[in-house]
Amino acid sequence: MKFKNETVLITGATRGIGKAIALAFAKEGADVALVGRNEAALQQISDEIKALGRECSFFGCDVANSQNVQETVNKILDKHSRIDILVNNAGITRDNLLLRMSENDWDDVIGTNLKGVFNFTKAVSRAMLKAKKGKIISIASIIGITGNAGQANYAASKAGIIGFTKSVAKELASRGITANAIAPGYIETEMTGQLKDELREGILKMIPLGRLGTVEDVANISLFLASKEADYITGQTIVVDGGMAI
Numbered sequence: 194m195k196f197k198n199e200t201v202l203i204t205g206a207t208r209g210i211g212k213a214i215a216l217a218f219a220k221e222g223a224d225v226a227l228v229g230r231n232e233a234a235l236q237q238i239s240d241e242i243k244a245l246g247r248e249c250s251f252f253g254c255d256v257a258n259s260q261n262v263q264e265t266v267n268k269i270l271d272k273h274s275r276i277d278i279l280v281n282n283a284g285i286t287r288d289n290l291l292l293r294m295s296e297n298d299w300d301d302v303i304g305t306n307l308k309g310v311f312n313f314t315k316a317v318s319r320a321m322l323k324a325k326k327g328k329i330i331s332i333a334s335i336i337g338i339t340g341n342a343g344q345a346n347y348a349a350s351k352a353g354i355i356g357f358t359k360s361v362a363k364e365l366a367s368r369g370i371t372a373n374a375i376a377p378g379y380i381e382t383e384m385t386g387q388l389k390d391e392l393r394e395g396i397l398k399m400i401p402l403g404r405l406g407t408v409e410d411v412a413n414i415s416l417f418l419a420s421k422e423a424d425y426i427t428g429q430t431i432v433v434d435g436g437m438a439i
């Protein structure tokens with residue numbers, strides 16, 4: 194039980210990678226605060242986590258809305274009195290080639306993926322600074338490192354997370370707080386479930402380990418980065434992509 198008596202806040206916890214991260218932390222003893230927009234889904238996951246014997250609360254919140262985020266963090270602190278670990282996971286795609294990409298698609302992706310990380314990190318860092326302790330983990334993407342045709346908005350948001358993480362790591366290090374990012378490659382979730390068979394086969398050919406990643410592959414790295422074993426790691430981006438970007 195690596196995280197007994199610790200509280201982890203996970204954004205985008207209704208499904209996919211966020212849900213897997215929430216369950217992985219709960220299995221390692223953490224109390225969990227779930228954030229997302231689909232409250233019915235959050236309720237179900239909360240029940241699963243409570244069945245493991247952990248405290249769990251859930252909050253409907255749009256990560257792109259700073260006021261909504263501050264109110265949510267206040268409620269979480271009221272309920273759990275601490276936030277030891279923040280996992281910024283909420284993310285969306287609105288893919289299109291640059292010339293066809295609408296301003297809305299740009300704003301939505303930057304608003305959710307990048308401003309959402311800013312909003313939660315800022316709101317949570319006050320409590321972490323006071324506690325002189327904290328682990329901030331943000332889910333970027335391999336696309337933020339390599340770029341990808343049709344994903345200029347998504348790539349910019351994820352590259353932004355990597356730069357943001359390095360800066361925050363430098364700002365908060367003296368108070369014992371670390372900030373790291375994870376850059377997954379292609380992971381089996383609803384987001385990648387929409388890929389056409391042809392495209393999927395093309396992607397598999399580019400992955401030396403010969404398979405898409407699982408949500409657990411990403412959850413395992415989150416557990417490591419939040420653990421004492423990772424106390425001396427900050428400002429880093431850990432790539433979890435089966436070797437795709439070597």
Ligand code: NDP
Pocket residue numbers: 204205206207208209210211228229230231234254255256257282283284285305332333334335376377378379380381382383384385
């Ligand atoms: P899913 O689409 O399965 O889940 C996305 C999650 O984000 C959902 O819980 C969704 O909740 C939440 N979310 C989206 N917008 C908002 C918002 N405005 N406010 C609050 N919550 C929001 O995605 P994945 O699990 O596949 O991806 C999780 C993260 O991992 C994302 O940041 C993604 O970019 C990243 N990633 C994924 C990869 C993959 O291959 N799957 C590869 C690399 C990175 P709801 O809609 O219920 O509000």
